[in-house]
Amino acid sequence: MDVLLERLIAGTTDGAIYALIALSLVVVFRGTGTINFAQGEIALFTTFVAWSVVTRGMPIWVALLVATLCGFVIGVVVERVCVRPVAKRSDMAVLIVLLGLFTAFNSLDGLIWGGDTKVLPSLLPNGPDDYLAAGSARIYGDTAAVWIGTGVVLLLMIILFRFTRTGLHMRAVANNSEAAALAGVRVGRVLSFSWGLAGAIGSAAGVLITPLAPAQLSLLTMLTIFISACAAALLGGLDSLVGAVVAGLAIGLMEAFIIGYVPGLGDHLSETAVLTIIVIVLLVRPTGLFGTKKLERV
Amino acid sequence: MTTTAPAPAVEPATLPRGRRRLLVVAGSPRHTVLITASWLVVALLVVLATGLADYQLGRVTNAVIIATAIVGLNVVTGYTGLLSVGHSALLGVGAYTTGVLVVKLNLQPMITIPVAVVAGVLVGAFVGLPTIRIRGLYLAMVTLALAVAFPEILQAATGLTGGAAGLVVSVRYLFPPEWTGLTRAQRPIWMFLLSLTALAVCMLIVWWMQRSRLGRDMRAVRDHEAAAESFGVNVARTKVVAFALSGGITALAGSMLAMYVGALSPAGSFTILKAIELLSGLILGGVATQLGPLVGAAVVVYLPVLLAGVVNGQGAGVLFGLLLIVIVFVMPEGIVGRLNAGWRARVEFVPRGHPYAPTPRRERA
Numbered sequence: 127m128d129v130l131l132e133r134l135i136a137g138t139t140d141g142a143i144y145a146l147i148a149l150s151l152v153v154v155f156r157g158t159g160t161i162n163f164a165q166g167e168i169a170l171f172t173t174f175v176a177w178s179v180v181t182r183g184m185p186i187w188v189a190l191l192v193a194t195l196c197g198f199v200i201g202v203v204v205e206r207v208c209v210r211p212v213a214k215r216s217d218m219a220v221l222i223v224l225l226g227l228f229t230a231f232n233s234l235d236g237l238i239w240g241g242d243t244k245v246l247p248s249l250l251p252n253g254p255d256d257y258l259a260a261g262s263a264r265i266y267g268d269t270a271a272v273w274i275g276t277g278v279v280l281l282l283m284i285i286l287f288r289f290t291r292t293g294l295h296m297r298a299v300a301n302n303s304e305a306a307a308l309a310g311v312r313v314g315r316v317l318s319f320s321w322g323l324a325g326a327i328g329s330a331a332g333v334l335i336t337p338l339a340p341a342q343l344s345l346l347t348m349l350t351i352f353i354s355a356c357a358a359a360l361l362g363g364l365d366s367l368v369g370a371v372v373a374g375l376a377i378g379l380m381e382a383f384i385i386g387y388v389p390g391l392g393d394h395l396s397e398t399a400v401l402t403i404i405v406i407v408l409l410v411r412p413t414g415l416f417g418t419k420k421l422e423r424v
Numbered sequence: 425m426t427t428t429a430p431a432p433a434v435e436p437a438t439l440p441r442g443r444r445r446l447l448v449v450a451g452s453p454r455h456t457v458l459i460t461a462s463w464l465v466v467a468l469l470v471v472l473a474t475g476l477a478d479y480q481l482g483r484v485t486n487a488v489i490i491a492t493a494i495v496g497l498n499v500v501t502g503y504t505g506l507l508s509v510g511h512s513a514l515l516g517v518g519a520y521t522t523g524v525l526v527v528k529l530n531l532q533p534m535i536t537i538p539v540a541v542v543a544g545v546l547v548g549a550f551v552g553l554p555t556i557r558i559r560g561l562y563l564a565m566v567t568l569a570l571a572v573a574f575p576e577i578l579q580a581a582t583g584l585t586g587g588a589a590g591l592v593v594s595v596r597y598l599f600p601p602e603w604t605g606l607t608r609a610q611r612p613i614w615m616f617l618l619s620l621t622a623l624a625v626c627m628l629i630v631w632w633m634q635r636s637r638l639g640r641d642m643r644a645v646r647d648h649e650a651a652a653e654s655f656g657v658n659v660a661r662t663k664v665v666a667f668a669l670s671g672g673i674t675a676l677a678g679s680m681l682a683m684y685v686g687a688l689s690p691a692g693s694f695t696i697l698k699a700i701e702l703l704s705g706l707i708l709g710g711v712a713t714q715l716g717p718l719v720g721a722a723v724v725v726y727l728p729v730l731l732a733g734v735v736n737g738q739g740a741g742v743l744f745g746l747l748l749i750v751i752v753f754v755m756p757e758g759i760v761g762r763l764n765a766g767w768r769a770r771v772e773f774v775p776r777g778h779p780y781a782p783t784p785r786r787e788r789a
Contacts, residue, residue: 161561212752219756221507222707225700226748233741241738353572353696360565394580401569405554408565412557 131263133386134379139269139338140354141378142276146331147355148362148370149283150324155364156300157320158213160220164204164227166352168325169332170345171231172197174239176333177246177343186247186333193329201325202318210317236345243344248337249275268337275334279327280371286323287367296320300365354381354400361404363417373415377404445772447780470620478612482684483725485616489680491721492623494705495630496673501703502712503634504666505646507560509699510551510567513574514671516694517547518678523591523688524584533597533683540679541672548671555663559649571699575690590689598683619680626673631714633669642666643712708751710758719759 147165154162175196176189204227212219250267257264287293298306299316307313332348341347358377362369377400384396391399413419448455473484497511521540525531554566578585585591600606600614633639641662644652653659682688701724709720727747731740755762774780 208749212756215756218707218711219752222704222752223749225704226745230742230745233738236738237742360562395576398573398576401572405566405569408558408562409554412562
């Protein structure tokens with residue numbers, strides 16, 4: 127029972143972060159039709175920015191805001207300057223631009239902040255005594271911050287997509303960008319906004335998870351998280367926002383339970399086991415759990 | 425229009441006006457001279473390379489091995505259009521097959537090469553199997569799974585692979601065999617020639633492949649899968665064969681890598697970052713081109729070294745990333761793709777009997 131609760135908490139926490147980053151990947155995919163390979167590194171960059179803000183004596187809440195804004199700006203600039211000019215040419219060109227940004231951002235972090243590990247404070251008090259007892263398990267401040275943060279972001283996203291004009295435009299572009307353009311939607315702006323939004327969500331996720339990440343804040347913090355988030359976006363179906371959240375949580379929980387309950391696999395092969403399950407799911411549902419099936423005409 | 429316009433063979437046409445072009449007819453003396461000259465240049469480069477200092481030759485060897493791996497990636501991603509981020513694992517399959525066989529069974533490295541290739545073909549085909557149902561970026565997920573799983577499996581199978589610590593191939597296995605006549609001190613030259621031979625064989629296979637029916641099937645699948653299928657191309661088989669061939673070639677590169685480096689570790693050359701490096705090299709060099717992998721490998725091996733001379737440490741990485749982006753902006757079809765386009769604008773290559781080709785008088789009557 128102790129293990130169950132403890133694993134459940136760990137799984138939902140990791141899963142929430144996967145869900146957030148998967149969400150940012152899906153937002154970009156729906157607009158541009160590509161996986162943003164630089165997403166994790168952009169988030170890492172803005173998390174370092176947050177760390178800088180904190181070391182200047184500001185509270186972590188301010189740092190979170192600065193990082194999120196910074197992520198939004200980077201997302202817009204990347205879309206407008208790097209991606210849009212090559213997007214018409216070929217998917218491969220976009221891919222290599224994003225791989226270039228991946229390398230550049232990671233090295234830039236190293237250049238500015240150095241390779242040594244840093245510690246980012248949690249959003250909620252996170253001392254040894256700051257916990258809520260849930261049965262026999264303890265929910266510490268950093269975990270609670272991830273849950274609350276994810277909840278807030280999801281709520282904002284639902285409001286954005288359900289009730290605002292911008293959200294409607296984003297859905298229209300995702301559905302059929304040409305028809306949307308004909309109906310008067312400014313597709314370019316919507317794309318820039320999508321990338322900005324993705325950058326902001328990713329940055330928020332980065333700041334939230336870093337206090338809990340095994341690597342803390344270092345150049346490798348985001349790589350494994352990003353891979354799991356990628357898997358979540360694909361498992362959920364690349365164009366499904368709901369799918370990203372469900373699959374993110376599912377992957378987090380699967381990892382946690384495999385580590386906790388399957389001793390042979392959990393020691394070394396937890397990622398492998400999770401990814402194998404995803405591949406098997408994709409074999410049954412080739413466009414993910416919630417992805418729309420595309421009809422093709424010849 | 426200009427190159428493919430069919431015209432009656434009896435009416436000799438002239439080259440379109442405008443830019444001056446060099447006319448090359450297949451089989452003509454001019455063609456023969458050009459081909460001989462290119463091969464002479466290649467031979468000269470190889471001879472010059474063997475005269476390099478050991479560490480420089482080692483770097484060339486590294487580039488040759490990376491080029492071989494990219495040739496393999498090109499089969500899947502370039503010709504068949506299936507994005508793979510899992511080729512680091514296929515490289516690793518070849519490397520660890522050679523490594524484990526030499527270390528655990530004391531086999532001669534040369535004997536392990538065919539085993540490594542077969543292992544690569546099998547793993548490649550296995551990864552290719554899901555392509556029957558999974559397409560596009562979702563397929564990239566399968567290769568992503570392979571890339572992430574491979575280092576984990578290596579660490580889990582400690583007894584065989586040495587786990588996180590890795591394997592060290594004793595250097596006494598890696599000296600040139602006696603029949604080559606090379607001394608032990610000439611190991612760098614031996615490794616260079618061996619990996620160059622591997623590269624040449626792989627390029628020959630791919631050259632043959634892309635002219636064969638298989639190559640046409642692959643391009644059809646890449647350009648429009650549904651259309652290809654409706655024209656009778658066996659899409660599933662084509663994809664699986666592409667992955668198997670690609671796996672074999674990349675595993676051969678891995679086998680060379682094991683012999684060249686002599687030490688293997690899961691965190692070393694076989695993580696997803698290596699796959700990204702291979703992918704960058706392929707796209708920079710030019711997808712679906714014969715020489716693209718060579719140029720791309722040269723770029724990904726030498727550019728960081730050159731940049732490290734300009735700025736130190738992490739700055740080189742920033743510049744490398746930015747340069748990747750700049751190259752894509754300037755030449756989205758890759759370096760070789762761009763060169764090929766420029767080359768075609770200046771040289772008109774036609775088969776014998778083509779209307780552009782000057783016909784001998786006696787045949788014209």
